[in-house]
Amino acid sequence: MKVIRGVVVIFMVAVLAEVGEAARSLSSNWKPRLEGGNYDYSYSYCLSWRLAAETNDIRGWRTVPSECLRHVQSYMLLGQYNLDLNLIIFEHIFPYINSIPLSNDGYDAWILDIDDTCLSNIVYYKLRQFGCEPYDPQGFKMWASRGGCPAVPATLRLFNKLVETGLKVFLVSGRDEETLYQATADNLHNQEFIGYERLILRSAANRGQGGVVFKSEKRKQLVEEGYRIWGNVGDQWSDLQGDFTGNRTFKLPNPMYFVP
Amino acid sequence: MKVIRGVVVIFMVAVLAEVGEAARSLSSNWKPRLEGGNYDYSYSYCLSWRLAAETNDIRGWRTVPSECLRHVQSYMLLGQYNLDLNLIIFEHIFPYINSIPLSNDGYDAWILDIDDTCLSNIVYYKLRQFGCEPYDPQGFKMWASRGGCPAVPATLRLFNKLVETGLKVFLVSGRDEETLYQATADNLHNQEFIGYERLILRSAANRGQGGVVFKSEKRKQLVEEGYRIWGNVGDQWSDLQGDFTGNRTFKLPNPMYFVP
Missing domain, CATH: 1.20.5 (Single alpha-helices involved in coiled-coils or other helix-helix interfaces)
Structure with a gap:
């Protein structure tokens, strides 16, 4: 060995x-592209593109650059994506959880996003060129309504640790409440996300709002109820910015799509 | 060809x-380390570590993990670091600057950090194991006091574009004003950073404050003077978080050290 x-x-x-x-x-x-040069060494270019997307330097991007299809595909499928999740979750979030001074009054809380945080959409994005095709709201809704997303394995272990530790877990997602609540609840259950406190989806009143506005409002309500948000984990910066973001935020990688 | x-x-x-x-x-x-396994495939591990550091998931780190010395050295010296800077600056910051609706009243402003944003400390960190050794305040002060840091080439071009565009450029740094003001001003001049509006360093009143507190206070003063901060560029998240962060923030890569 x-x-x-x-x-x-x-x-x-x-x-x-x-x-x-x-x-x-x-x-x-x-030569930078703006001077008329062309990148033809896509590996290095795509490393740069992915880093800038993950650090929120590139915003509002609608598709992965077509020359980065193979790069993103390899990243997502061949191991590095899972290694990146594992390092964040097991080496940094787990020790942080162990350091939280819990009060046992039932108001220690944690927020998790759902898509590509708890539940993986890689199977869906495989058929959408790993994000090189523009977002298709109807297609995604059909996929989500089947309730067949597999768990993100590292996040499922995080979820179980949070529940065992006694933190109240709130799952907050921009998915449409009216059409996707039951499918999402079923999907979470069939993937063994069991024991969360509340599943908060986007109601009719929040339709059309950006993630930062919608999620800030939901977090504000939790804080007004008395919850202390110790941690907040999502694959999008819009999960982690705005008001009442939580004592610590953790950005998980996602080079396939951008949610404003 | x-x-x-x-x-x-x-x-x-x-x-x-x-x-x-x-x-x-x-x-x-x-196997995650917390279960007793060991990483012995350092390339993939160091990719994960660097991504988590750049997305601010790992905070307060004092040294680069020793197994990542070669990885960080290669990243900084063999081209990818410069490609990453070039993509952010030429492909994303330049077009953003072109989109700013300037008012020509002299109050359109931009903030740049200094160390490893305008001026490079790679030469210094080469002798400090690229961050695998802990920060040495006296050693760094001696290095900075020589005024011999080379410009970060892409940032110098950004600086010149900002000045030519008519934005007022404020250089805001946690360097000590009393001991390093003249050396820093000389270094900026000898590297041709010419035409900035103000050089703002850490005065005696700000000693011991974290970067977020100190820099938020300085930005607040600028906003109170009437400046509109269109952009804010730094290699540390503490440059870009807090109050009055600016309309857009841009995180430049720096896997060598963390400034709280």
């Missing part, structure tokens, strides 16, 4: 060295 | 496929 690990490490170092060498030989030629 | 480009693209795709394959073969064995 040790030998296999050693070989893998050597292999990874060799790959890294090659990537670095290629990047160096390319970077001296780099 | 086209042939060379084609070969490079094929090479990069091959490397990507190999990285993906390696990641897949590893991910099935993945």
Whole structure:
């Protein structure tokens, strides 16, 4: 086993060295697109694009750049996405939860988003070019109404830890309450998200609002009820910005789509 | 030339496929550290660590994980760091600047951080294991007092565009005013950052304050003077959070250190 690990490490170092060498030989030629140059080394470009999307430097993007289809596909399917989730959740959120001074009055709370936080839509986005096609509200609604999204495995473990620790878990999602409440509740149940305090979806009064406005309002209501929001986890910055964001926020990766 | 480009693209795709394959073969064995497993595939781990640091999921970190020394070194020196800066600045900040409805009353403003935003400290961090060694305030002060930091090339172009566009540029930094003002002003001048409106450093009254508090106070003063802050660029989240953050904020990458 040790030998296999050693070989893998050597292999990874060799790959890294090659990537670095290629990047160096390319970077001296780099011309920004606005000067009329073209990127034809899509791997490095897509790394840059994905970082800028994850840090919220690129906003309001409607599709993944077409040259990044393979990059995003590889990222989502070949392991790095799950490693990224695992590091955030197991190495940073778990220790944070252990550090919370719980009061046992029933008002210690935590917020989780649903899509691509608790439930994965990778199966759906596989058929939509991993976000290279524009968002299709009807198509997504049909998918969600089937209640067949698999759990994001690391988030399910986070959810169970939160419930076991005694935090009240609120699931807050921009999904339409009227048409998707039952399917969403069923989907959460069939994926074993069991024991949450409340499932809060977008009611008719919140239709057309951006995520920041809608989710801030819902969090405000929880704070007015007396809840202390210790943590807030989502794959979109609009889950984590605005008012009453929580004591700590955690951005999970999602290079497939942007929700304003 | 086209042939060379084609070969490079094929090479990069091959490397990507190999990285993906390696990641897949590893991910099935993945054990989070908290269960007693060890990461020994540092490339994938360091990609995850760097993403989580850049999205502000990991906070208050004092050093780069020692297993990520080579990763951060390669990232900073072999091209990807500069590509990441170039994409953010030339593809996203430049078009945003062009879209600002300037009023020509002299109150359209922009904020830039200094360290690893305008001026690069890579030369210094090369001697400090790219952040694997803890921050050394005296050592950094000696380095900064020499006034020998090179410009971050993409930011110098951004700076010149801002000045030419007619925006008032405020340079706001946590550097100590009393001991580093003249060296910083000289360094900016020798790197051709010429034409800014004001250089704002940390005065005695702000000593010991975190970046969010200190920088929020300085931005508040600017807003009270009548300035409209259209943009705010920094390599630390503490540059970009708090009050009066600006109409748009842009996080530049920096995996070498964390400023609270």
